[in-house]
Amino acid sequence: xLRVIGKRLALLIPTLFGxxxxxxxxxxxxxxxxxxxxxxxxxxPEAVARVNELYGFDQPLLLQYFTYMGKLLQGxxxxxxxxxxxxxxxxxTRFPATIELSVVALIFAIGIGIPLGYLAARHxxxxxxxxxxxxxxIGITIPVFFLAFILKYLFAIxxxxxxxxxxxxxxxxxxxxxxxxxxxxxLTGEYDAAWDAFQHLILPGLALGTIPLAIIxxxxxxxxxxxxxxxxxRTARAKGLMEKTIRSRxxxxxxxxxxxxTIGLQTGLLISGAVLTETxxxxxxxxxxxxxxxxxxxxxxxxxxxxxxxxxxxLINLIVDISYTIIDPRVxxx
Amino acid sequence: xxxxxxPAAGGEVTPATAExxxxxxxxxxxxxxxxxxxxxxPQAIAGAIIIxxxxxxxxxxxxxxxxxxxxxxxxxxxTPINIPGPGELPEYPLGLDRFGGDVLSKLIWGAQASLxxxxxxxxxxxxxxxxxxxxxxxxxxxxxSVIMRFVDILLSVPNLLLAVSIAAILGQGxxxxxxxxxxxxxxxxxxxxxxxxLSQRGSDYILAAQTLGLSRRTIxxxxxxxNSVGPVIVQATLSLATAVIDAAAxxxxxxxxxxxxxxxxxxxxxxxxxxLASSPYLAFLPGACIAITALGFTLLGESLREALDPKTRQx
Numbered sequence: 228x229l230r231v232i233g234k235r236l237a238l239l240i241p242t243l244f245g246x247x248x249x250x251x252x253x254x255x256x257x258x259x260x261x262x263x264x265x266x267x268x269x270x271x272p273e274a275v276a277r278v279n280e281l282y283g284f285d286q287p288l289l290l291q292y293f294t295y296m297g298k299l300l301q302g303x304x305x306x307x308x309x310x311x312x313x314x315x316x317x318x319x320t321r322f323p324a325t326i327e328l329s330v331v332a333l334i335f336a337i338g339i340g341i342p343l344g345y346l347a348a349r350h351x352x353x354x355x356x357x358x359x360x361x362x363x364x365i366g367i368t369i370p371v372f373f374l375a376f377i378l379k380y381l382f383a384i385x386x387x388x389x390x391x392x393x394x395x396x397x398x399x400x401x402x403x404x405x406x407x408x409x410x411x412x413x414l415t416g417e418y419d420a421a422w423d424a425f426q427h428l429i430l431p432g433l434a435l436g437t438i439p440l441a442i443i444x445x446x447x448x449x450x451x452x453x454x455x456x457x458x459x460x461r462t463a464r465a466k467g468l469m470e471k472t473i474r475s476r477x478x479x480x481x482x483x484x485x486x487x488x489t490i491g492l493q494t495g496l497l498i499s500g501a502v503l504t505e506t507x508x509x510x511x512x513x514x515x516x517x518x519x520x521x522x523x524x525x526x527x528x529x530x531x532x533x534x535x536x537x538x539x540x541x542l543i544n545l546i547v548d549i550s551y552t553i554i555d556p557r558v559x560x561x
Numbered sequence: 562x563x564x565x566x567x568p569a570a571g572g573e574v575t576p577a578t579a580e581x582x583x584x585x586x587x588x589x590x591x592x593x594x595x596x597x598x599x600x601x602x603p604q605a606i607a608g609a610i611i612i613x614x615x616x617x618x619x620x621x622x623x624x625x626x627x628x629x630x631x632x633x634x635x636x637x638x639x640t641p642i643n644i645p646g647p648g649e650l651p652e653y654p655l656g657l658d659r660f661g662g663d664v665l666s667k668l669i670w671g672a673q674a675s676l677x678x679x680x681x682x683x684x685x686x687x688x689x690x691x692x693x694x695x696x697x698x699x700x701x702x703x704x705x706s707v708i709m710r711f712v713d714i715l716l717s718v719p720n721l722l723l724a725v726s727i728a729a730i731l732g733q734g735x736x737x738x739x740x741x742x743x744x745x746x747x748x749x750x751x752x753x754x755x756x757x758x759l760s761q762r763g764s765d766y767i768l769a770a771q772t773l774g775l776s777r778r779t780i781x782x783x784x785x786x787x788n789s790v791g792p793v794i795v796q797a798t799l800s801l802a803t804a805v806i807d808a809a810a811x812x813x814x815x816x817x818x819x820x821x822x823x824x825x826x827x828x829x830x831x832x833x834x835x836x837l838a839s840s841p842y843l844a845f846l847p848g849a850c851i852a853i854t855a856l857g858f859t860l861l862g863e864s865l866r867e868a869l870d871p872k873t874r875q876x
Contacts, residue, residue, distance in 0.1 A: 241710060242710070242713055242714055242717055245710060245711070245714045246714050246717060246718075249714060253726060253730065256730050257729065257730055364856065364859065364860075365852075365856075367859060368802060368806075368852050368855040368856040368859050369848075369852045369855075370806045370809055370810065370848065370851050370852065370855070371810075372809075372810065372813050372830060373830065373844070373848030373849075373851060373852060376830070376833070376834075376837060376844040376845075376848060377844075377845070377848070379837065380837055380838075380841050380844070380845075384837065384838045384841075495719070496719060496720075498719055498722075499719040499720060499721035499722060502721065502722075502814070503721075503810055503813070503814070506813075506814070507834070517722075518814060521725050521729065521814065521816070522815065524729055526729075529725075529726060529729070532722075533718050533722060533726065536717075536718065536719060536722065537717040537718060540717050541717070
């Protein structure tokens with residue numbers, strides 16, 4: 228097991244290396260070069276020259292690359308142009324918000340997606356099935372930001388039962404030490420603060436979770452449909468096993484492999500959706516920070532973030548592969 | 562994963578079980594057969610109608626739209642606290658936006674913009690991806706390794722972020738958006754074509770062609786490629802939906818360039834944000850247009866996949 232993990236992590240190295248080269252070239256091909264990105268478009272030539280000298284942008288490319296890699300390997304991603312603080316520190320303070328949001332979105336997507344997909348397959352061709360097919364089709368084709376608008380309009384403006392934006396009501400005097408607002412509230416016993424933070428998560432969480440939900444429904448449905456007529460299911464039935472046992476141990480378990488893969492893929496994709504969702508709900512997480520970084524061409528932030536996401540992707544894939552061995556003994560043997 | 566979504570019609574149409582698959586050989590090619598099956602699939606027809614309407618509106622925009630795309634005919638009708646909504650003024654049936662633009666005209670011109678961005682960006686992705694996939698699948702060896710590593714790297718960055726990074730280099734504007742979205746779709750096409758070619762490589766007909774002494778180029782170009790292109794075409798149809806949504810997302814984030822009142826669906830949503838409480842139609846109308854267009858391409862793409870899938874073909 229450990230050897231498999233080690234091997235997978237080793238495979239990550241060439242990808243990250245290639246990515247670092249591409250990012251390095253990317254920063255250098257920004258319009259006007261990195262110095263202009265730092266100083267703004269109306270920078271004087273003298274100022275540009277000074278910055279180039281200061282940051283070493285006037286050095287030979289190869290030398291620049293080694294300096295840059297050296298810093299990356301030490302975990303130094305540079306300073307954000309917008310805030311002037313280290314990129315890593317910025318990530319650390321904003322990531323908890325996006326993680327909270329993603330967790331809500333995933334719980335929603337998995338908690339409804341798998342049962343709905345399973346029901347659709349069991350009642351193939353019936354109303355539940357058609358309904359779920361149509362719903363998942365809508366879920367796939369509706370743009371995240373449009374869905375966010377609809378939810379915000381319905382549940383925060385038309386029937387104001389949930390807060391329209393932000394992470395927590397500023398009037399609540401909450402203590403924060405982990406930056407996970409819900410968790411903070413629970414740990415400090417400020418349950419009203421935790422409840423308020425949770426309410427702020429519902430609408431963006433629903434918006435963010437809808438695409439993964441739709442995809443999980445489809446994959447679960449297709450996978451259960453394929454499995455439920457398999458020979459071993461017929462055998463199980465023939466030897467008189469209880470229907471409950473057949474469903475949970477034979478059908479569902481065997482149908483889960485593609486579903487787990489999909490969940491992994493979708494988890495990685497949540498971050499793109501978060502950029503859009505957080506923008507609509509003025510939710511102060513990594514997504515809205517990225518949006519600002521895009522506008523200001525805050526390249527140290529973008530660069531650090533892309534490397535970070537690539538690592539995250541690889542880790543998620545690794546977790547998916549490990550979960551295979553838990554679900555399916557055949558994978559374990561190989 | 563096989564696609565198991567046969568709509569009601571799928572099973573009923575062919576009672577020709579007495580006359581098995583051989584009869585298909587008499588003049589019915591893969592594509593002809595696929596087309597025949599598409600015509601009988603209500604899902605495909607619904608998709609085709611949506612796309613047909615969308616194409617028609619986009620093509621006839623100059624005739625259909627009461628006003629020009631960037632015109633602000635109702636500039637004098639709006640005040641900071643009041644934007645006339647749908648039905649309030651007879652000359653603007655779907656109301657005005659905060660700039661004084663006619664929403665109906667902007668939606669119509671927006672169809673043209675979306676169609677152009679969607680088609681061109683997918684074409685860019687398709688052309689680039691197919692070239693890479695063809696080189697990788699056709700030449701194999703180290704070329705294959707290098708190209709696939711490159712594709713892996715691109716795949717390790719989320720699509721939207723990749724598009725955004727490319728747009729950052731190219732500057733804001735419609736062309737940047739097209740290239741960015743095209744480039745972000747390139748890896749999928751490259752991978753699909755390569756894997757499809759690899760799966761065909763061991764087939765008997767390739768072996769036959771090799772035995773006949775045909776050159777590698779001829780085999781690749783006139784045997785391998787045409788037989789491997791099916792999944793790529795399906796993906797291209799589905800990618801059109803993604804391209805329309807992604808283009809709207811990029812211009813929603815403000816990377817589309819041009820004037821703020823530009824008639825583009827994603828852009829219209831950006832400025833609808835502030836008016837969501839008072840004029841929700843400003844968000845709902847363009848949003849619905851994006852969703853319906855994407856729905857059309859998705860329906861058509863999925864029926865096409867079904868029609869080309871050998872697993873469901875025999876039915």
